Amino acid sequence: MIRKRNAIRPFHRAVLLTALACGTPAALAQNTRLPDPIPGTLPTAPFSVTLRPLLKGLVSPVAGAVAPGQPGKLYIVDQVGIVWQAAVDASATEKNRATPFLDVRNRLVTLGARDERGLLGLAFHPDFASNGRFYTYTSEPATAAPDFSTQPAGVAPNHQSVLTEWRVTTAGAVDPASARVLMRIDQPQSNHNAGALAFGPDKLLYVALGDGGAGDDQGPGHAPEGNAQSLAPGNVLGKILRIDPLGSNAANGAYGIPADNPFVGKPGADEIYAYGLRNPFRMSFGPDGTLWAGDVGQGAIEEVNHIIAGGNYGWRIKEGSFLFDANGTGPGFVYAHSPNSPLGLLDPVAEYDHADGVGAPVLRQAVIGGYVYTGTSIGGLQGQYVFGDYIGSTGSGMLLTLGPRNVVQRLAVQRRDPLGMAVLGMAQDASGELYVLASENGSLTGTTGVVLRIAPPPPL
Template identity: 50%
Template sequence: MPTVLLLAAFLLVPLPARSASTPTALPTPPVSKALTNPIRPVIRRGTIRINLETLATGLTAPVWGITAPGAPGRLFVVDQPGTLWAVDVVTGAKSVFLDVSLRLVTLGIFGPGSFDERGFLGVAFAPDYQTSGLLYTYTSEPVNGAADFSTIPPAETADHQSVVAEWHVPNPSDSASVVDPGSRRELVRIDKPQFNHNAGALTFGPDGRLYISLGDGGGADDSDGETFISGEPLGGPIVTSGHGLNGNGQNTGVVLGKILRIDPLGSNSANGKYGIPADNPFVGQAGFLGEIFAYGLRNPFRFSFDTLTGAIYAGDVGQNEIEEVDVITSGGNYGWRYKEGRFFFGSNGALAGYVSKVNPGVPAGLIDPVAEYDHSEGLAVIGGFVYRGTRIPRLVGHYVLGDFARTFAADGRLFYLRGRELVQGTRIRGSSIAEFRILNQTALNLALLGFGQDASGEVYVLGNGGGVPFGTTGVILRIAPQS
């Protein structure tokens, strides 16, 4: 999500491995050609009309909702402060399925009540959940020993560590059975340089592999030396570090700025706690980690598989100007920080970065988004799901997404892509993103934090009244047909 807020199947021939020679600085467009809000026309309301039905209230900051295999009657909702809720999709009754709050870093970077991008961010149930009882979580935890992956300079300390862990439910077929709190098995621990750009989505693909999204490590510009938050109450400025000469997104020797693909039951990883599938695109290539499925991403906060086609859609949150939707493919390089959306990006040293139409000489083969919009429309794209329900026939096959907020108020927006059944290479410009017509209220009137999808393919809207991981204004709304 944005720097100051809370904020993958089609195959592609893998890109050639880059040499492990001494890196040189990335090319950058001239600052004199910097652009502001460069995308026209604006996003307009489309022809699809919906109502929003309240399913559940009293949450804090819900960011992700899915069903478990074999349990179609419940939506499992990740609440950022640490609760995994089991929500009845008919009555809306909710109960605690797992509580990881005591494992998390203290939330609120300016203190209680303030924004944060860390927390409990993702969950995925194993495809064989009904027999194995296994599920996986992504959490932001205090630094606790050596990480499996780190970009932190020797004299510095990570802000926190992102952790993927496995848990067990003793009797998955019993709706009263919950996660055994003593069953936790840690798969991987990753140092994060700054508090933001955590991404944090976990999803099993139709291939049975676990896909994990990781942001570029935070700060701004994916570049060392950028002051991105200054002054009290943090005790002074936060200056970006842990990104190296050319940032983490383009560094194929680190996990940050990537989507990873692993076998959680394997053991051929460096730490022996998970497996690296032999058919991953960069296995055995010099200069690449075998876990990498796709790279060149800034903050792919949410991504999902189309349950019909297997296509992977990701909302990658931009920085200065552009929010983008990508169709993620095996081995794909999505450009950050060479590009922001389809525009070229300049990191601008210690000053704020910018976008430009001037190509400074970036490499060929970068994959542009299938849809994008600029910051005249919103602050941070929130990726959702391809609608595969039955209640709104006109919406079937369309990707549902939104934006956290248009301003810094609780004014999130709900969008859909006009095009159906997107395939790699399809190009959809900003004019083909449409805003839903919400009939039973004048606007969303929430900070949009995430989406959910149930076993029937229906889509849910997740948000709260303030955009921060505090309070009890969090709600789950179901996208419903017009009356």
């Protein structure tokens, strides 16, 4: 049972934003960086797993999805712009296991080797078996008018995040002419794009957006208080949105606004479900309806959140459960542990710091949100949230799980310690089994991208 927490009240929000405008939440004259916010190392789970290859030869697999009515398939998103459909049953062979399903490479911005942009999200409508609709989240050139923008006058965005609806034919192939844009969002910078898409038990679509990029959630295209904290008209960055893709009462007429969204009636914020997020790159619904999101931190803390309606998750007032100093003359930093304070901000259910990586401290550490395990092949994982950490081009990616009292634990992989790959995403098939999406170089070059099934270790 997840205890429901109250969203931030208007008075508390005003106090927070006033403090933030003064430089720090506590309005201190000088703060000192915490070099090791969470002392110690991550414990290891009391059991181990193995990884079994499902797909190889991809570039940068970042997400997976299941289409209702197709329990034997897993759809894999390659960031460079291709969705693959892969058979997960035992009858498939390496030669016939995967075929292209959708190619959107011609819609994307030009991607660099370490780009965070691309094809970032995929979700199938719960009624896909009858209506054939699915949705993608892409990074595209800013060639059309945006539905949402934080850009100052005369300053062009880096690109646009585009949410598109597609339909399949009766033969199961994608109809290219069916592409229908639901929304376009100007992005100030090339990073912190988020991109996760997920349908909830309510059959509504949840869309994750980062704070717009750069550092400290500040600069051109960022609100004075930071995009993640802003509920100003047009600012949907640093938020999770909730929409009805089959509706039409949005301002552009392309989708619907659920009447029970927490900010309905506030100009420019009808779509917002939760805010105060830096880069919720991956999110998923658990079997009990809880929305889990891994929010990528800046320089110190990685966090896992339970997302609730109206929740404010603290960025850039906090990073995890620590107060954050946006500095202004250099990179921001955490300086004090402040659990459950300031009032009205929601702390993560689990967090770990950047000193917990293999070969710590490390650079390019980023939480990769996962799934609650509901499969049957690994008894020790039943009901646990399984996720990962990227850890850059060092090949030191980690698999993680939440143990008792939501303690973050390393999930040991037999014959792969360290993992030897960068973890890019997670996937879950219709049977509840889990997959690691990874690559050897953690970049958009080469074809070292793989999809690996998490499996029990072989018997002794």
